[in-house]
Amino acid sequence: MTIDSDHDDAFDAALAARISWHYFKEGQTQEAIAGHLGLTRKRVNRMLAEARERGLVQITIQPPLGARSELEARLVRQFGLRQAIVVPAPIGDTDVRVMVGAAAGAYVSDHLAPGAALGIGWGGTINSAAQNIRRRSGQGNRVVLLCGGLAESTSINPYDNASMMARALDARCYYITAPMFAPTAELREAMTASEPIKSVLAMVPKLELALLSAVDLTEQSKALEYGVISRNDWRSLRAAGSVGDICGHYLGIDGNPVEHPLIARMVHPAMKSLLAIPLRVLAAGGLAKVAIIRAAIKAKLCHVLITDESAAAALLDS
Amino acid sequence: MTIDSDHDDAFDAALAARISWHYFKEGQTQEAIAGHLGLTRKRVNRMLAEARERGLVQITIQPPLGARSELEARLVRQFGLRQAIVVPAPIGDTDVRVMVGAAAGAYVSDHLAPGAALGIGWGGTINSAAQNIRRRSGQGNRVVLLCGGLAESTSINPYDNASMMARALDARCYYITAPMFAPTAELREAMTASEPIKSVLAMVPKLELALLSAVDLTEQSKALEYGVISRNDWRSLRAAGSVGDICGHYLGIDGNPVEHPLIARMVHPAMKSLLAIPLRVLAAGGLAKVAIIRAAIKAKLCHVLITDESAAAALLDS
DNA sequence: GCCCGCGAGACACATTTGTGACGATATGAG
DNA sequence: CTCATATCGTCACAAATGTGTCTCGCGGGC
The missing domain is CATH 3.40.50.1360 (Rossmann fold)
Structure with a gap:
């Protein structure tokens, strides 16, 4: 019941992770990434969106820590x-x-x-x-x-x-x-x-x-x-x-x-x-x-x- | 030694956090956020950049998990x-x-x-x-x-x-x-x-x-x-x-x-x-x-x- | 009072991003 | 083999974003 290796489509998580690194961590433009990896800009764009939707890319906002609201x-x-x-x-x-x-x-x-x-x-x-x-x-x-x-x-x-x-x-x-x-x-x-x-x-x-x-x-x-x-x-x-x-x-x-x-x-x-x-x-x-x-x-x-x-x-x- | 209310400048962490929520989590445009909070778009823009620089907003890319490189x-x-x-x-x-x-x-x-x-x-x-x-x-x-x-x-x-x-x-x-x-x-x-x-x-x-x-x-x-x-x-x-x-x-x-x-x-x-x-x-x-x-x-x-x-x-x- | 400098807003512009239209190519059923 | 369908690339364009410049207002120093 708990086995689910890949749940639907062939989403290339490794590629998405790589793109996300270049985009979010390195700060490269989607176009540059596309050129470097031999993809279309649109593809890069959608992979990024999908990576976020799937929770592969997570954005955490630290609470003000000391001063709680x-x-x-x-x-x-x-x-x-x-x-x-x-x-x-x-x-x-x-x-x-x-x-x-x-x-x-x-x-x-x-x-x-x-x-x-x-x-x-x-x-x-x-x-x-x-x-x-x-x-x-x-x-x-x-x-x-x-x-x-x-x-x-x-x-x-x-x-x-x-x-x-x-x-x-x-x-x-x-x-x-x-x-x-x-x-x-x-x-x-x-x-x-x-x-x-x-x-x-x-x-x-x-x-x-x-x-x-x-x-x-x-x-x-x-x-x-x-x-x-x-x-x-x-x-x-x-x-x-x-x-x-x-x-x-x-x-x-x-x-x-x-x-x-x-x-x-x-x-x-x-x-x-x-x-x-x-x-x-x-x-x-x-x-x-x-x-x-x-x-x-x-x-x-x-x-x-x-x-x-x-x-x-x-x-x-x- | 661990007390640090504000370490140098008057960077408004609470405001930055709020902006970051609207931008990254809610997906609002910087302009909309600016309008809502009564700020300039430029200000919102810079706060977002600063929030990322300071590590207030963190972006995590999950590794492919199963399939290590x-x-x-x-x-x-x-x-x-x-x-x-x-x-x-x-x-x-x-x-x-x-x-x-x-x-x-x-x-x-x-x-x-x-x-x-x-x-x-x-x-x-x-x-x-x-x-x-x-x-x-x-x-x-x-x-x-x-x-x-x-x-x-x-x-x-x-x-x-x-x-x-x-x-x-x-x-x-x-x-x-x-x-x-x-x-x-x-x-x-x-x-x-x-x-x-x-x-x-x-x-x-x-x-x-x-x-x-x-x-x-x-x-x-x-x-x-x-x-x-x-x-x-x-x-x-x-x-x-x-x-x-x-x-x-x-x-x-x-x-x-x-x-x-x-x-x-x-x-x-x-x-x-x-x-x-x-x-x-x-x-x-x-x-x-x-x-x-x-x-x-x-x-x-x-x-x-x-x-x-x-x-x-x-x-x-x- | 006056001048200087600084920061912030207004504006403008170039770049980047998201998305839709369209056509090409693959895929698979009959 | 043909056709329907879906997927993907190309193009194009509008929206959003990042950044520079200008100007204004404010405060401090003289």
């Missing part, structure tokens, strides 16, 4: 967090998730010890985090996906997120081989009690680090946009008082689980299992996520919050 | 190294040292454990390595400069190299407070036996990691260019059969120390001390360094070699 300090104080990381809010129409994810990837790279096991959520933020992991190899890490899968491969599929993360960490990856939403409550019981799934779920309380993501139930919800949940479910979950979910645990504004028929069909690790993980990092940004972030903090799901300025400011405004 | 494998085999890292040779007239140094910085970042002590050489390569360290803080590292100082601050001053490295690692830094070349052999004895110097030298055999640099004695020698050694010394050292030095130890082509009056005046850790360091990394590239690299390997000073393609190819051609 004002917002971070206030978040820590007001919500009793261990740490808060606030990245700038996007200027244009850029997706917040790429920025928060970038910080999340850096955080995981810094805090996942060799041999440690990492649990992850899913979504655009996690996807971006995976791209921003500093590649390692032979460190004996494990990645456990903390939710069930989605049959339709949207642009943000949990299995894909997990696979990318595991590849970047050279980790063995464990999936919950069940849908995120079981067809019926009975099937959910049967599935979670059956073998491959049961033992993966049993790994969760023993994880060293969890990188959680938050799904919101606002109008802008990506889960709604991509059809992960139906508009009917969306409506009734909101009516039940939920502001979103963390790993399939739908929470109310106060952080308590809500009552809803869907709950009994969710395939996910028990809340108790999640709460057993000693370091729980929540990565979520954007105004839409403010309510669910607050709920997650109240539910004690968040030791470390990675978010953006707009969400941070809104959180503090309450 | 052919050259590296051959170096390891032929010279019995633990590891070899070969970066592309510069295309234009770029300084090889920035490329080799970049790789060296990444290597140190990956291999210097918390609390460990690092010994460093000096020169452009080390300077570039320091710029490419992934900043850390509170890890309790120590940096020891493995040579004496130079009075005239050339662009590559050992004390400056050490200071940059220590700053990047948030490490305490130890200097040999003596000139690289003592005026007389007697003074050298007196200095190395006297107090601050003696105890710094005593730290050397206990270091965990050494990042060594190589000084060559070719026509292109930077040491000659910058006047670190006089042309007379250069001539006579060559006449004595030396091809360069590692931490002030002038070696012959076979790796043995040469005989020369200058030797008795060098302030540096004993060869035995250097050889007691369990992981010795030599970072040097360019054709001029080939002979001294080979000598250093023969002198057992090099467990891990970080070099560029041109030097690697030349080393293997022998």
